Amino acid sequence: MAQRHHPQGIGGLATILSHPPGGDAPKRARSCPLFSARPQCLPMPTDSKPLAVVAADAPARTKPSNYPEPFAARVAGRVKRPLGDLFALKHFGVNHTTLPPKSVSALRHAHSRQDEFVYILAGHPTLYTDEGATPLSPGMCAGFPAGSGNGHKLVNETDEPVLYLEVGDRSEGDEVSYPEDDLRAVQVDGRWAFTHKDGRPY
Incomplete structure (x- = not known):
């Protein structure tokens, strides 16, 4: 895709x-x-990892989403190709992500400890934050500081695919808030645990 x-x-x-x-x-x-x-x-490959790859040919993530249902269905069609993992990067991750028409990057969310950054390669997504809708185009970028509480997501409202790079650090003990959904995520031993906002598990 x-x-x-x-x-x-x-x-x-x-x-x-x-x-x-x-x-x-x-x-x-x-x-x-x-x-x-x-x-x-x-x-x-050297020591089981390559020196360089064509990003668009990197293997797609085998599990499309970590969200529990019904939230996972809302990001259907999104394709993430983890690039940082290919090179065994430890301190930050990089994804080459494709959003087909009418798809969304994620639920609108904010991280407590992990910074995030996106760079648009192709297409015209719309960035949604507390400030509202911001149209983006190739060559534009946006950053989301940890702890800001300003939830963000990209939505492809066009009829053409959107490609972008997303970068995030891997600070431990991160928590994610979702201002528009009854969802909370906490990082435990490198894995995400999802609950309702009142603490009940999914």
């Missing part, structure tokens, strides 16, 4: 780096066109 979006390198080529035997400095291995239907010259 994801529309391919390949950042242009010099001369429209992506250079793949690989480590030679013995672990010396990286050497140039080969270059591959970014505009082929599916580039075949993906980087060779």
